[in-house]
Amino acid sequence: MILILNRARRKSVAKITRSLNEKNTFSPASSRVSLNPKRSSSPTRETPGILRKAWPPVLTESFTGLKETPPEHVEQLRDRLANGVDSSFIPQGLQNIIDNDPKVSHETIKPADIDRSDTRSTKELMTIWREVKEIFINARECKDESQDENAWFSHVVFPLVRLAMDLYGNDRWGFQWIKSQSINPLYLSTIPAPTLANSTRRKLIDCKSDFVFSYSSRNPSISDLYERFDAAYVHVGHTLDCFTSRIAHFSGFVLKTPSGDATEAELQMSIWIAGSLRNKSELAQAAQISYEPTAMVEPAITIVGHHHRVYYGYPRTNLVCGRSGIHVLGEDSRFGRLGTESIRGVFQLLRFYENMLEYGMDEGRDGYWGRFFGPVLNKLADIAVEKRKIWDRGWQERQRTWNEPSSD
Numbered sequence: 001m002i003l004i005l006n007r008a009r010r011k012s013v014a015k016i017t018r019s020l021n022e023k024n025t026f027s028p029a030s031s032r033v034s035l036n037p038k039r040s041s042s043p044t045r046e047t048p049g050i051l052r053k054a055w056p057p058v059l060t061e062s063f064t065g066l067k068e069t070p071p072e073h074v075e076q077l078r079d080r081l082a083n084g085v086d087s088s089f090i091p092q093g094l095q096n097i098i099d100n101d102p103k104v105s106h107e108t109i110k111p112a113d114i115d116r117s118d119t120r121s122t123k124e125l126m127t128i129w130r131e132v133k134e135i136f137i138n139a140r141e142c143k144d145e146s147q148d149e150n151a152w153f154s155h156v157v158f159p160l161v162r163l164a165m166d167l168y169g170n171d172r173w174g175f176q177w178i179k180s181q182s183i184n185p186l187y188l189s190t191i192p193a194p195t196l197a198n199s200t201r202r203k204l205i206d207c208k209s210d211f212v213f214s215y216s217s218r219n220p221s222i223s224d225l226y227e228r229f230d231a232a233y234v235h236v237g238h239t240l241d242c243f244t245s246r247i248a249h250f251s252g253f254v255l256k257t258p259s260g261d262a263t264e265a266e267l268q269m270s271i272w273i274a275g276s277l278r279n280k281s282e283l284a285q286a287a288q289i290s291y292e293p294t295a296m297v298e299p300a301i302t303i304v305g306h307h308h309r310v311y312y313g314y315p316r317t318n319l320v321c322g323r324s325g326i327h328v329l330g331e332d333s334r335f336g337r338l339g340t341e342s343i344r345g346v347f348q349l350l351r352f353y354e355n356m357l358e359y360g361m362d363e364g365r366d367g368y369w370g371r372f373f374g375p376v377l378n379k380l381a382d383i384a385v386e387k388r389k390i391w392d393r394g395w396q397e398r399q400r401t402w403n404e405p406s407s408d
Contacts, residue, residue: 047205047267048060048267050191050205051189051205051267051270051271052320053191053320054189054190054191054205055189055190055191055323056189056274056278056323056324056325056326057189057319057320057323057325057326058189058270058271058274058325058326058328059319059320059325059326059327059328060266060267060270060311060328060329060330061327061328061329062329062330062331063329063330063332063333064333066329070312070329071294071297071314072294073292073294073295073297073314074294074297074312074314074329076366077297077299077312077359078312078332078334080355080359080366081299081310081332081335081352081355081356081359082334082335082355083355084351084355085335085338085348085351085352085355086112086348087112087113088112088113088114088115088116088117089113089115089347089348089350089351090109090113090114090115090344090347091114091115091118091120091125091128092114092115092116092118093118093120093122093125094125094128094129095109095114097126097129098129098343101133103133103137104133104136104343107342107343107344108342108344109343109344113344113347128163128167131159131163132163132343132346132347132350133343134159135156135159135160135163135340135346136340136342136343136346138155138156138159139152139155139156139306139340139341139346140341141155142155142156142257142305143258143305143306143341146257146259147257148257149210149255149256149257149260152255152257152303152305153177153210153211153255156340157211157253157255157303158175160340160346160349160350160353161175161353162175163350164349164350164353164354164357165357167350167354168353168354168357168358169357169361170219170361171216171218171219172215172216172219172222172357172361173213173214173215173216173357173360173361174213174214174215174216174217174218174247175211175212175213175214176211176212176213176214176244176247176249177210177211178208178209178210178211178212178239178241178244179208179209179210179211180208181208181239181240181241181244182206182208182239182240182241183206183207183209183238183239183240183271183272183275184238184239184240184245184275184279185204185206186278186279187238187274187275187276187278187279188204188205188206188271188275189204189205189271189274189325190202190203190204190205191203191205205271206271207267207268207271207272208268209252209253209254209268209269209271209272210253210254210255211252211253211255212244212249212250212251212252212253212272213249213250213251213357213360214244214247214248214249214250215247215248215249215250215361217247222248224381225248225377225378225381226246226247228381228382228384228385229246229380229381229384230246231384231385231388232384232385232387232388234380234381234384236248236279236283236377236380237249237279238275238276238278238279248373248377249276250298250360250368250373251273251298251299251300251301251356251360252269252272252273252276252300252301253269253300253301253302253303254266254268254269254272254301254302254303255302255303256302256303256304256305257304257305258304258305258306259305260304260305262302262304262309265302265303265304265309266302266309266311266330266331268302269300269301269302269311269328270300270311270313270326270328272300273298273300273311273313273326273328274313274325274326274328276298276313277296277298277313277314277315277326278315278326280296280372280373280376281293281296281315283376283377283380284372284376286380286383287375287376287377287379287380287383288379289375289376289379291372291376293314293315293316293317294314294315294316295371295372296314296315296372297312297313297314298312298313298314298368299311299312299356299359300312300313300328300330302331305339306339306340306341306345307337307338307339307341308335308338308339308349308352309330309331309332309335309338310330310331310332310335310338310352311328311329311330311331311332312328312329312330312332313326313327313328313329314326314327315327335352338352
């Protein structure tokens with residue numbers, strides 16, 4: 001099944017790529033041409049409606065004004081990610097150091113911010129402090145000097161996420177830069193785009209994301225999974241890249257400068273997480289594992305300058321006019337102005353990403369790995385190994401047949 005699935009994927013991708021217009025429906029406003037010469041089209045005005053009407057639909061909604069309560073798994077994840085973000089997130093051993101550091105003068109630290117239970121050594125805390133201060137100073141310089149997205153990523157976002165992974169990731173995480181990579185068209189929504197020559201032509205709603213967490217092959221158990229997948233040519237990612245298509249993803253990030261369009265970032269993130277969740281649904285079906293769609297809920301992030309905004313994506317039946325699709329909720333207002341504009345904010349983000357990474361690798365029933373993704377990938381790997389054995393036996397039998405002397 002797995003080998004057949006991947007052959008079918010490759011054929012379908014080639015067919016889709018040939019038959020669809022390769023220009024993205026969702027592309028930067030400066031690269032789009034409106035039918036009205038006086039006014040260029042705006043992706044932030046038109047794309048939400050397009051996604052809602054597309055097949056399959058993607059519906060991005062604010063928590064405010066929802067007609068029904070969010071699913072239980074979504075609320076549980078919100079609570080989990082918010083745990084400790086508003087209090088006890090700064091190690092007590094750093095309080096005096098922060099108060100007396102001239103490079104972060106006028107920083108306001110509240111008594112409730114201090115984690116009185118933190119017992120890490122002075123050496124450990126000073127290592128953390130040097131990196132946190134560097135992230136804060138770099139973020140301030142990126143803002144003040146109007147630096148571009150590459151600078152924000154290199155000097156602020158990547159050091160922040162790397163520090164969180166070093167402190168809390170337990171060697172289970174990688175961080176992939178995917179800005180130049182395309183989503184597999186099998187997992188993109190489409191809209192009708194008929195022409196005189198082809199009345200059934202459809203057009204992809206595509207975009208680029210910026211980076212994503214991956215389950216790292218440096219972890220022995222993850223490495224074993226990837227080795228079994230590679231032996232049977234199984235791809236578990238939803239990109240077309242030769243590397244990231246072979247590894248398992250978690251979440252997704254879109255980055256903009258402070259002057260960037262937050263709504264555009266939200267739409268890019270929605271398209272990315274929708275493709276990821278459709279791919280994982282297909283993997284679960286191939287593994288013959290039943291699952292509750294809301295159990296697949298994943299957090300996704302947009303970053304506009306200092307500010308990190310949190311969203312939640314999950315598959316939903318009867319999403320729009322009876323059609324199933326991907327529901328994206330956010331941004332989550334309970335996180336307020338979660339960002340790098342203060343030392344306090346950097347420590348809050350470290351606690352947030354600690355919570356997020358723990359959810360992604362939690363092997364219990366309340367964790368993403370234990371509840372959904374781990375069982376799916378392990379079952380797929382078992383099936384892949386068996387299929388490879390069958391293929392190898394068939395190949396050996398054909399070789400014996402070819403090598404047998406002819407009766408003539």
